[in-house]
Amino acid sequence: MSSINLKRLSEELGLSISSVSKALRDSYEISAETKKRVLEMAEKLNYQPNPFASSLRRKKSLTVAVVIPEIANNYFALAINGIQTVAQQKGYHVLTYLTHENAKDQESTIKHLQGGRVDGVLISLCSDTSTGSQLTELQNAGFPVVFFDRVPDDPGCPTVTTDDFDGGFKATEQLIKVGCRKIAYLRVAGYLSTTVNRMNGYLAALKKYNLPQDPKMIVECSNDDAANQELIKKVLKMRGRPDAILSSVEKLAISTYYACNEINLKIPKDLKVISFSCLRTASLLSPSLSTITPPAFEIGKEAASLLFRMVEKKVYGNRVDKIVIKSSLIERNSSS
Amino acid sequence: MSSINLKRLSEELGLSISSVSKALRDSYEISAETKKRVLEMAEKLNYQPNPFASSLRRKKSLTVAVVIPEIANNYFALAINGIQTVAQQKGYHVLTYLTHENAKDQESTIKHLQGGRVDGVLISLCSDTSTGSQLTELQNAGFPVVFFDRVPDDPGCPTVTTDDFDGGFKATEQLIKVGCRKIAYLRVAGYLSTTVNRMNGYLAALKKYNLPQDPKMIVECSNDDAANQELIKKVLKMRGRPDAILSSVEKLAISTYYACNEINLKIPKDLKVISFSCLRTASLLSPSLSTITPPAFEIGKEAASLLFRMVEKKVYGNRVDKIVIKSSLIERNSSS
DNA sequence: GGGTTTTACGAAAACGTTTTCCCTTGTTTT
């Protein structure tokens, strides 16, 4: 909006446009004295450079995109917080896009991003991602992309994740140690690296302790909270119902709590529960919820830092970073 | 990144750059047949227009900024969700900036925004905002700005808020009706429209029921959770301690719960609690938390819609919209 | 069929920067 530009500034100063531009960019071609004059006038007239002209010319947008399934989610809110913290500190702008767990939205978002609007992309895949074709296309074009949390299997992708397998393993082990023998795993439909890796940890723990792997104990949930709640109720009412639930995502733990309330099942007496979750109020729930808590803020920070290293070409060759940050298992009343 | 541009496209088609551009924008100057050819070639070569060139020329960025104090907060996460939903549907991009409740950050953010990077700004003020000088500057320049939730007093500002006064009044009334006589109000330091309006509702309710207004019952909290918890503990241990707490923001209710746990005060027996909050797990807390819940998602949607009306000049003259959306008081166990 | 209008397209300017190349001084070197 500020219609004061380099031309205006140069007229005011009796200098050429190029000199003013150089002065503002602190070029060695301009004398210290002139620089000072220019800076002062720019300040006085509240000059704000036009970012589009600059980006067009320099082929740098100083902007990155964050593509996530949803934002009203403690994990992603914290991750964005981490990303923003790093980005703002580095002087970058952050564009956010929500895919609403919808592959079509995700694809069209990525497509639009190819126009050069951003210098790099941070993405956590949506649950019905089929192939990462669009994305590998981007990457092959040498475009910096960092995946976090929900990542593709492709070993060529830079990723920042948590130790999902270990988390699933340890949580399951914990449930077994307090006497559970029929542990159900709540997963999310579609292929998500997180929920699959957590499940593999769960299965490995069952195996280690010689517990049977019952397919009925792996419950595939959807994105519909109400439907999930009904599904969980059904599972909890069946013959040979589980005596424990390991929930792969926070919202399914919440649905579990509601389901138990409805069918009058007491946690932890009748059912023990552990969930992956970043819920800040986990310890205030009734009963307090045992969680495996991914360090979402740190994951966001690391992912952003890695992306900036790539954007600024500080990552050489065809090096691919795969950063893993540990989650912590916090035992509370729901599993004791 | 995609180095295919109009020039390349026009060469491929044997047309001029201008014709191709017009064809892509569906100009009446181009024949239907040619348009078809152009569209097909653009598709084939995966042409993505350069957004900076376009923005530079058209003086439109198709981008809006959202400036909020924090994002790891249920209210703001939901509001952003609403904003994004409207923006993405309208084909706009959303830049997010966090001020971390810091006036300096807020000012510099707004300053940068004056370069024309965005077509409009959605903002919720940080708690130590002194004056809205920067912002009125923006507005005077005819720049579309919509305030939501935490808004300036200035009657010239378009705002989208909830009925904070009523919320404070009704919550207080409810506490009085269940027998509370010493109701403390937890406010946030600094001047925030929300917390002040809620307080005025609280004070009005006290007045209506002829209860004294004790300054010691108005507790000014900070942004430091640990300090707040200590402060609340202190208040709850003093002579003539409150028998109820009305919390103006979610996090202070959580600190209250922790404080009560530590000093062994039972909610609701020893202390009743109601809080403004968008916590999805309010009904699962121990005890379930009574809340006044602002419709954050709708507020976000309304604010974005209003902003787009302003950006697209559908708001004529010097009309100023002040939209208010009602919150709902949900009584649960913490206040019964 | 001369004139007018319409249709379809192209040339070129414009948006505000950045950057390359050049020029003018004044200073140093031999």
Add this chain to the structure above:
DNA sequence: AAAACAAGGGAAAACGTTTTCGTAAAACCC
């Protein structure tokens, strides 16, 4: 004192679009 050089600055091209204006050919009008 001529040559070489450095310092400080300017002219103009370039980035990729959009849009105004111009114009050739075709279509229409009486």
